[in-house]
Amino acid sequence: MTSPAVKIVGVGLLGTSLGLALSRQGIGATLEDQSPANLRLAVDYGAGSISGSEPDIVVVCVPPDVTASVVTQQLRQHPKAIVTDVASVKGQISKAVSALSPADHSRYIGSHPMAGREKGGPSAGRADLFYARPWIITPDSETKPEALDAVRDLALRVGALPVEMSASEHDEAVALVSHLPQLVSSLLAARLVFGEEGQLSLAGQGLRDTSRIAASDPNLWVQILEQNSVAVAGLLKQLGSDLAHLSAAMEDVAKPGALAEIHKLLTAGNSGVSRIPGKHGGKGSSYQIVTAVIEDAPGALAALLTFIGEIGVNLEDINLEHSPGAPIGLVEMQVVPEVAALLSEKLQANGWRLV
Ligand SMILES: NC(=O)c1ccc[n+]([C@@H]2O[C@H](COP(=O)([O-])OP(=O)(O)OC[C@H]3O[C@@H](n4cnc5c(N)ncnc54)[C@H](O)[C@@H]3O)[C@@H](O)[C@H]2O)c1
Numbered sequence: 001m002t003s004p005a006v007k008i009v010g011v012g013l014l015g016t017s018l019g020l021a022l023s024r025q026g027i028g029a030t031l032e033d034q035s036p037a038n039l040r041l042a043v044d045y046g047a048g049s050i051s052g053s054e055p056d057i058v059v060v061c062v063p064p065d066v067t068a069s070v071v072t073q074q075l076r077q078h079p080k081a082i083v084t085d086v087a088s089v090k091g092q093i094s095k096a097v098s099a100l101s102p103a104d105h106s107r108y109i110g111s112h113p114m115a116g117r118e119k120g121g122p123s124a125g126r127a128d129l130f131y132a133r134p135w136i137i138t139p140d141s142e143t144k145p146e147a148l149d150a151v152r153d154l155a156l157r158v159g160a161l162p163v164e165m166s167a168s169e170h171d172e173a174v175a176l177v178s179h180l181p182q183l184v185s186s187l188l189a190a191r192l193v194f195g196e197e198g199q200l201s202l203a204g205q206g207l208r209d210t211s212r213i214a215a216s217d218p219n220l221w222v223q224i225l226e227q228n229s230v231a232v233a234g235l236l237k238q239l240g241s242d243l244a245h246l247s248a249a250m251e252d253v254a255k256p257g258a259l260a261e262i263h264k265l266l267t268a269g270n271s272g273v274s275r276i277p278g279k280h281g282g283k284g285s286s287y288q289i290v291t292a293v294i295e296d297a298p299g300a301l302a303a304l305l306t307f308i309g310e311i312g313v314n315l316e317d318i319n320l321e322h323s324p325g326a327p328i329g330l331v332e333m334q335v336v337p338e339v340a341a342l343l344s345e346k347l348q349a350n351g352w353r354l355v
């Protein structure tokens with residue numbers, strides 16, 4: 001299969017990650033960005049180069065509010081290319097592209113990799129960002145079959161799992177699985193503003209798990225939420241009603257039925273979470289966790305990671321926790337199940353303490 005010539009417009013988190021992932025597959029993308037500094041940084045990181053051949057496919061990775069106009073510009077600039085975008089909302093962008101360039105609409109196809117981070121910009125880019133993540137593709141009745149094939153091929157090349165649906169089905173689905181979670185995380189973390197420093201220093205993994213995405217870029221999210229306001233508002237209403245029931249039960253736990261109400265909500269949470277597929281498509285997380293104890297001292301983490309690199313183990317994820325007042329750190333490492341036993345054995349044999 002010959003490699004397509006790819007152009008990426010917008011080299012922040014998504015554009016740089018895509019360039020890095022393609023580069024691993026031997027495809028050198030052409031990069032463009034309105035910010036000269038971001039462009040230079042993405043090139044320095046190895047995401048692609050500034051000039052290249054005429055593209056077969058252009059991937060627009062800019063903020064949602066300018067996506068439709070940049071797509072239109074690219075359709076005009078490259079009259080033979082397929083153009084896609086990766087914006088987190090699809091309906092309004094598709095309608096705007098259709099209105100701005102009716103003659104070229106069949107060469108445009110919306111898409112959205114369900115992969116991201118709470119940080120933006122080229123320096124946040126990761127070559128493995130798309131690995132085993134759904135990459136939603138939203139053709140409509142006018143889309144050329146070649147456009148669908150080209151985006152499906154691109155997603156597969158970077159290890160993502162292409163999924164097809166309409167733009168409106170997409171927007172409804174991501175309201176539930178992405179937009180509502182962002183708002184809930186932000187609302188929760190916003191409460192922390194009122195906590196005392198001493199209280200916050202006690203935070204464990206629960207708070208970290210539920211608040212990570214509260215660090216996301218408000219400018220980006222305002223644009224996403226504006227374009228999917230109807231679906232998100234509907235879900236917020238239902239959540240508000242759940243909250244009202246919970247508050248009433250919590251206000252008077254002695255009232256008959258109150259504990260049952262609270263139990264019902266917690267049980268519904270269990271049912272909901274069990275429906276989230278793991279990173280590799282199974283139920284729950286498919287990784288195993290190995291936790292090592294390190295000294296809370298300069299160089300301790302580096303020594304551990306260097307050792308793990310030397311024994312050839314790849315970490316899928318890592319989390320570092322400090323116990324307040326104790327001179328140790330807990331390094332929680334996620335690995336594929338096949339290497340968990342080997343990692344534990346080698347660490348212990350070389351003097352590392354595990355918990
Ligand atoms: N952040 C995520 O987790 C995530 C995940 C999936 C999809 N997305 C979508 O990907 C797109 C990019 O998000 P990001 O997180 O990479 O943002 P980012 O802020 O990291 O990067 C955006 C880049 O676009 C450039 N840009 C802005 N306007 C431009 C224009 N008119 N022409 C050329 N370049 C322009 C900026 O200079 C910047 O380098 C958004 O549409 C977002 O909805 C984001």
Ligand SMILES: O=C(O)C(=O)C[C@]1(C(=O)O)C=C[C@@H](O)C=C1
Pocket residue numbers: 087088113114115116117118119177178179213216
């Ligand atoms: O994990 C994160 O930090 C994300 O930003 C991921 C996430 C998501 O909700 O899954 C956020 C928005 C994007 O449109 C796609 C992916």
